[in-house]
Amino acid sequence: MPRSQRRRPALAHPEPEEFDLLDVLHALSDPTRMTIVQTLRAAPERACGTFPVDVAPSTLTHHFRVLREAGVIRQREDGNRRWTALRSEDLETRFPGLLDAIVTAYESRLSRRR
């Protein structure tokens, strides 16, 4: 079967009640993954090749999987493109105030370095 017709397995996404805080903290403890999260806060949905990170595609796929399995992002296929969005509302429902506190802390860190 040609590659283009092979069916890719559906992407797994946990339900909010399945989110594990320790997985979320681990997912956010990496600079590439934090850059992905910051980028998604400014845009509702982005195609996978458009993130301002300088890593190999396989590494980026790994980072997306860690974020997706922790519940931080949602990804969907659309033809040959994969779109990524932040699960802000699900995270807010499950862990109120958490994502804001973390991203605010991260951005205050960056502004001190300027």
Added chain:
Amino acid sequence: MPRSQRRRPALAHPEPEEFDLLDVLHALSDPTRMTIVQTLRAAPERACGTFPVDVAPSTLTHHFRVLREAGVIRQREDGNRRWTALRSEDLETRFPGLLDAIVTAYESRLSRRR
């Protein structure tokens, strides 16, 4: 020189302005380390053997080091005992609201499991 007279190296503690948010998130992304933090929130200072965690001493030493190097805890020697305290004020100064948001999220998770 007998072991008891050997001088142990001083414990390194970062200054608040050196805290790295990603190190703090990594330090808190482990269940044993989160239990240490929760235990310290209830007591100003604890001796090292008194934490309700079920891990080998060498593993516990590793967990304390990760927390200490991230700035989450402070440790001091007093004779043969090592005392551990949470650096709540330093963390609050550096990352306002962060530790509370994380521990609250962690405890809401535990209460859902009951």
